[in-house]
Amino acid sequence: AVVGVMVSDDPAERRVPLVPDVARKLAGLGVQLVMQRGAAARAPYPEDDYPDVTWVDSAAEVAARADLLWVLGPPPDEVLATLRPGTVLVGLLQPYASAERIRTLQERQVTAFAMELLPRISRAQSMDVLSSQGAASGYQGALIAASLAPKFFPMLTYAAGTIRPARALVVGAGVAGLQAIATARRLGAIVEAYDVRPETREQIESLGAKFVDTGIMAAGTGGYARELTEGETAAQAAKLARAVAGSDVIVTTAAIPGRRAPVIVTAAMLAGMKPGSVVVDLAAETGGNVEGTVADQEVVIGGVRVAGPTHLPSRMPVHTSEMYAKNLLNFVAPFVRDGELSLDWQDEVLAGTALTHAGAVVNDRVRQALA
Numbered sequence: 001a002v003v004g005v006m007v008s009d010d011p012a013e014r015r016v017p018l019v020p021d022v023a024r025k026l027a028g029l030g031v032q033l034v035m036q037r038g039a040a041a042r043a044p045y046p047e048d049d050y051p052d053v054t055w056v057d058s059a060a061e062v063a064a065r066a067d068l069l070w071v072l073g074p075p076p077d078e079v080l081a082t083l084r085p086g087t088v089l090v091g092l093l094q095p096y097a098s099a100e101r102i103r104t105l106q107e108r109q110v111t112a113f114a115m116e117l118l119p120r121i122s123r124a125q126s127m128d129v130l131s132s133q134g135a136a137s138g139y140q141g142a143l144i145a146a147s148l149a150p151k152f153f154p155m156l157t158y159a160a161g162t163i164r165p166a167r168a169l170v171v172g173a174g175v176a177g178l179q180a181i182a183t184a185r186r187l188g189a190i191v192e193a194y195d196v197r198p199e200t201r202e203q204i205e206s207l208g209a210k211f212v213d214t215g216i217m218a219a220g221t222g223g224y225a226r227e228l229t230e231g232e233t234a235a236q237a238a239k240l241a242r243a244v245a246g247s248d249v250i251v252t253t254a255a256i257p258g259r260r261a262p263v264i265v266t267a268a269m270l271a272g273m274k275p276g277s278v279v280v281d282l283a284a285e286t287g288g289n290v291e292g293t294v295a296d297q298e299v300v301i302g303g304v305r306v307a308g309p310t311h312l313p314s315r316m317p318v319h320t321s322e323m324y325a326k327n328l329l330n331f332v333a334p335f336v337r338d339g340e341l342s343l344d345w346q347d348e349v350l351a352g353t354a355l356t357h358a359g360a361v362v363n364d365r366v367r368q369a370l371a
């Protein structure tokens with residue numbers, strides 16, 4: 001089989017989906033590799049470091065030759081429209097972003113695996129792209145907050161006295177939030193955190209942070225949170241306002257798969273913060289957890305700097321590309337036999353990650369979202 005690797009056409013994207021070490025392992029499975037040129041202009045992985053690879057100039061050429069397309073984000077629509085029936089596509093396909101794209105995948109009879117749909121079970125942890133890239137986002141979120149803050153994070157003793165440590169609040173304690181907590185703690189901040197899944201209390205406390213208890217719990221399906229009702233949102237806001245007002249820095253990471261990010265920090269809450277406070281909204285790409293967030297910009301709301309950075313994993317492309325490539329290899333390797341593709345639909349990880357197959361949308365949650 002031929003594995004074709006595309007690089008993203010988004011100029012803000014510096015990650016590549018395959019790094020040399022992982023390319024060698026993939027080649028060791030007996031597949032041939034066709035890669036799109038241009039990777040080296042992003043993450044610093046020179047073409048010469050890759051093993052025996054056929055380099056081509058465009059995504060279209062990769063698509064024309066590949067049995068399995070190994071991508072970071074969704075390929076361009078005009079390329080998708082040329083895929084041969086039975087082509088296997090693996091990557092972060094943004095399954096909730098475009099109904100039209102899903103129609104194209106159905107029409108072209110593509111077997112598409114959206115890594116966002118990977119079941120969050122123990123056996124699949126080594127394939128979990130959302131976790132590896134989410135950890136990078138959380139880490140970056142805490143660093144951005146520290147660099148924007150007009151204060152030190154750590155306690156600092158100097159010749160004329162002592163500087164008190166900054167108080168940080170992390171909203172949403174999934175993978176990104178837990179990494180933001182850990183990073184802010186390493187920098188010496190006093191950290192509080194909040195989530196609506198009950199199991200997060202212990203996870204937050206184990207990182208040396210304090211759990212903010214609003215009394216609102218909203219565990220959903222698949223290990224994810226569900227959307228709050230209007231009443232719950234109001235109750236949450238009332239309880240959270242105090243923690244917000246007491247913070248110098250807030251990092252927000254709350255998300256519900258397939259939905260707009262919940263608005264948790266309102267403009268009124270921001271107005272209650274100390275002047276010079278900083279909020280980094282990691283949910284800006286999906287609408288933001290903060291009322292008034294603008295993606296890719298820094299705005300001042302009620303005297304508070306609110307940053308909505310996007311493409312965070314792309315800020316550290318050496319490691320995030322490596323993590324992504326290893327995750328994908330762990331997903332793909334079990335269905336490569338003697339260099340050929342052999343999909344086992346009895347495998348719950350493979351079946352659960354599938355978005356389209358043989359002309360149908362095969363994921364229940366996506367089908368519901370499309371209906």
Ligand code: NAD
Nearest residue numbers: 120121122125131172173174175195196223225254255262
């Ligand atoms: P996510 O990015 O979808 O959401 C981020 C966080 O926002 C979640 O923790 C969610 O509970 C929280 N959230 C949603 N609405 C909120 C609200 N109104 N207020 C406060 N917080 C809110 O989630 P994720 O980081 O991708 O993780 C999702 C789940 O998957 C978690 O349970 C995580 O522990 C689990 N997980 C399991 C494995 C595994 O293999 N066992 C691996 C990775 C993640």
